[in-house]
Amino acid sequence: MRIVGLTGGIASGKSTVSNLFKSHGIPVVDADLVARDVLKKGTGGWKKVVAAFGEDILQENEEVDRPKLGCIVFSDPDKRQLLNRLLAPYISSGIFWEILKLWLKGCKVIVLDIPLLFEAKMDKWTKPIIVVWVDPETQLQRLMARDRTSVEDARNRIQAQMPLDVKITQADIVIDNTRSLDELNERFQKVVVQVTKPLTWAKFALSRQGALVAFVSVFILVFKNAQSDMEMAKDEQITPTRSKPREKVEF
Numbered sequence: 001m002r003i004v005g006l007t008g009g010i011a012s013g014k015s016t017v018s019n020l021f022k023s024h025g026i027p028v029v030d031a032d033l034v035a036r037d038v039l040k041k042g043t044g045g046w047k048k049v050v051a052a053f054g055e056d057i058l059q060e061n062e063e064v065d066r067p068k069l070g071c072i073v074f075s076d077p078d079k080r081q082l083l084n085r086l087l088a089p090y091i092s093s094g095i096f097w098e099i100l101k102l103w104l105k106g107c108k109v110i111v112l113d114i115p116l117l118f119e120a121k122m123d124k125w126t127k128p129i130i131v132v133w134v135d136p137e138t139q140l141q142r143l144m145a146r147d148r149t150s151v152e153d154a155r156n157r158i159q160a161q162m163p164l165d166v167k168i169t170q171a172d173i174v175i176d177n178t179r180s181l182d183e184l185n186e187r188f189q190k191v192v193v194q195v196t197k198p199l200t201w202a203k204f205a206l207s208r209q210g211a212l213v214a215f216v217s218v219f220i221l222v223f224k225n226a227q228s229d230m231e232m233a234k235d236e237q238i239t240p241t242r243s244k245p246r247e248k249v250e251f
């Protein structure tokens, strides 16, 4: 299975590109949705976050008041680090289960839409890595328009992430999303061809996934050999007549 990484900056257009992948029948694991699930009332993530941030961040129904928590963490890097540290294990295992489900379904290509792909060091599991890029002014305008936030809040959120110009240096594919949706769609058509191209055997063998498959195959072979050795040894104990006579060395 090919795991494509999709990232970018806040409001750079990841969800828009994710929707294009979905419309081509390619499943997408959305880290923002996983992050929402792990912060639902009563979950392990919810308990940790409430213990650390206090009950002030809760609404009357005891669900987390997300805009309120957002205001706290996007204006204070230490609190943001704390939130990230508390939720990271739950988010990674949530993503892992989603990948496993898609693998069991036999999906050949899947996309991981993870805003903090590089920051959370999850990039090593994805290939190719797509970064959706926009220029800073367009990003700010789109973020303010979508979330109806102030310039200050929008800037805080943008600055909470690795700069987009740094992210593109680590990308395999960059999608420039500064122009219209039609132009994005046109660029996307080329990208989808590229990511659905079958890997050559040589490339597969050199990939991390190829190495993993090789490791699992060797492990299964060794395990099966050990198992049949044990069965043979058991047979020899039960029916000693079948066992080979020991060779004697006589002086």
Ligand SMILES: CC(C)(COP(=O)(O)OP(=O)(O)OC[C@H]1O[C@@H](n2cnc3c(N)ncnc32)[C@H](O)[C@@H]1O)[C@@H](O)C(=O)NCCC(=O)NCCS
Pocket: 009, 010, 011, 031, 032, 035, 039, 066, 067, 069, 070, 073, 080, 083, 084, 087, 091, 114, 115, 116, 117, 157, 160, 161
């Ligand atoms: C702070 C929270 C409650 C704010 O919720 P809200 O509904 O306002 O925003 P939402 O979750 O939709 O996120 C919107 C965007 O903000 C950015 N963002 C979210 N969390 C972070 C973070 N910790 N650091 C930097 N950017 C972030 C992402 O680009 C994301 O797409 C929420 O974002 C959260 O729980 N964040 C921590 C979990 C996390 O790291 N999520 C990112 C998935 S890898």
Ligand SMILES: Nc1ncnc2c1ncn2[C@@H]1O[C@H](COP(=O)(O)OP(=O)(O)OP(=O)(O)O)[C@@H](O)[C@H]1O
Pocket: 008, 009, 010, 011, 012, 013, 014, 015, 016, 017, 032, 115, 142, 143, 146, 177, 178, 179, 180, 181, 182, 184
């Ligand atoms: N090419 C485009 N032209 C005009 N508007 C666009 C374009 N691409 C995306 N948008 C709009 O910009 C906003 C941000 O896009 P989107 O929600 O896809 O970003 P995102 O990277 O997923 O954001 P987040 O990190 O917050 O999840 C949305 O309102 C979307 O409709």
